[in-house]
Amino acid sequence: MRVVDVPWHRVLPALVVGVLALPVSPPTASAATTWVADLSRVDGDDSDVVVERGTVRLAGRGRADVGVPGAGRTGMMVLPPRGFAAPVNRIAAELVGATPHGAELAVDVRGRRRDGRWTEWVEARPGHPAVLDEATNTVQARAVLSAPAGGAGPELRRLSLTADATSTTPREGEEETSSEAGGDKPGPPASFRVYAxxxxxxxxxxxxxxxxxxxxxxxxxxxxRGLAPRDTGDYTVSVCADSGRCEWAPVWDVGPWNTKDDHWNADREMWQDLPRGKPQAQAAYEDGHNGGRDQFGRTVRNPAGIDLADGMFWDGLRLMANEWVTVTYVWTGSGPRGTVNGDDVITVHSRPQVIPETENGMATPRAQVPIECETTGEHADGSNKWLRIGHERFVPRGRVDVTGDVPPC
Structure with missing residues (x-):
């Protein structure tokens, strides 16, 4: 991504000087396609941005980052997915805008995988086009506008994107799951012990x-990278307490502490010196990493690597205080999965029975849950069919939308 800034006190348009330099390897699957994003209106997927005289700005004072106190304000414009006749995996972005001191204009992109899931969002940075870990015929982009606490926000006047294909290999420390490589065994998702x-x-x-x-x-x-658009479960986590209770829920916010610490990935966006699975806040709190401070320079007061909404904290996991939990990043695995439907959280059971003694967790509407197999049990939600979503974890089939066949247990 390339952004040209102008002094905040001058009313002059910022001009894009050039085109991003691309890696030397030539496209292998498609010729480059360039398009200009429609920034003329705000729709239901956008958050805290407005369009005024063709310029995208933070709405009013903008959103205070509720999950990251003191980190400033953020707004997002989520663009419609764009299809391509041939697969692409590399997307460059050019921005025309203005970024006052401490503000940021960014572009994240993602692609739809062969199995219908999305890749993680990857930022297209200056001189470094976003390279997806899988070629795709569908790409989506979002513009992110950030302002420092008490500071002025950026402006976005024009966004153009260029997509093509280049040969890639899996990220360092990661291998293709067998299903993606042509096998039939689902690949396990990343799972780590994290303070909640x-x-x-x-x-x-x-x-x-x-x-x-x-x-x-x-x-x-x-x-x-793992932030799902509003009202979707594109990126879902399973969080399990030491009591044995678990909840599947979508990732709808960014925090705590940092905003660029994808600690579940081997190829982290920041803090590459830390081991995979260890949040930077934990390293700062326990080991004095980065002088005991987060990416914003604040002193880290706890080792938190995940925040949980009240209902998930109190009702789903029945936690009484902040504590260590096991977090599974569901989208990083492969294999069959379904989407919880309806408007109410559903109860997870240790057996396919609707009795209090079998309750051991919850699953949130729109969350994506892994599907291991189908079995017969007590009649619930219009059917006697149940889905096993983990060891001794069952949910009624009627509350989960499933695409494709499900093997019997």
Missing amino acids: TREGLVGGKTANGHIIAERDHFAALPSR
Whole structure:
């Protein structure tokens, strides 16, 4: 991505000087395609941005980052997916805009995988086009506008994107799952032990524009790479307490502490000196990493690597205080999965029976859950069919939308 800044006190257009330099390897699957994004209107997927005289700005004072106190304000414009006749995996971005001191204009892109899931969002940075880990015929982009606490926000006047294909290899430390490589065995998702805190902040707005309700159910991770668009479960986590209770919930906010710490990835966006699975806040708190401070220079007061909404914290996991949990980043694995439907959280059971003694967790509407197999049990939600989503974890088939066949247990 290339952004040209202008002094904030001058009313002059910022001009894009050139085109991003691309790696020397030539496209292997498609010729480059360039298009200009439509920035003329705000729709339901956008959060805390407005369009005024053809310029995208933060709305009003913008959103305070509820999951990252003191980190400033953020707004997002999520663009419609764009299809291509031939697969692409490399996307460059050119921005015309203005970024006052401490502000940021960024572009994240992602691609739809062969199995219908999305890759993680990857930022297209100056001189470094975003390279997706899988070639795709469908790409989506979002513009991110950030302002420092108490500071002026950026302006976005024009966004053009260029997509083509280049040969790539899996990220360092990661291998293709067998299903993606042509096998039939699902690949396991990343799973790590992480310190969890309660987000609270009822009435506030999350990074994707969701208004936080009482006893809400969602999670926040300290990176935009795993931030799902509003009302979707494209990026879902399974969080399990030491009591044995688990909840599957979508990632709808960014935090705590950092905003570019995708600690679940081997190829991290920041803090590459830390081991995979260890949040930077934990390293700062326990080991004095970065002088004991986060990416914003604040002293880290706890080792949190995930925030949980109140309902997930109190009702789903029945936690009484902040504590260590096991987090599974569902989208990083492969294999069959379904999407929880309806408007109410559903109860997970240790057996396919609807009795209190079997309750051992919850699953949130729009969350994506892994599907291991189908079995017969007690009649619930219009059917006696149940889905196993983990060891001794069953949910009624009627509450999960499943694409394709499900093997019997």
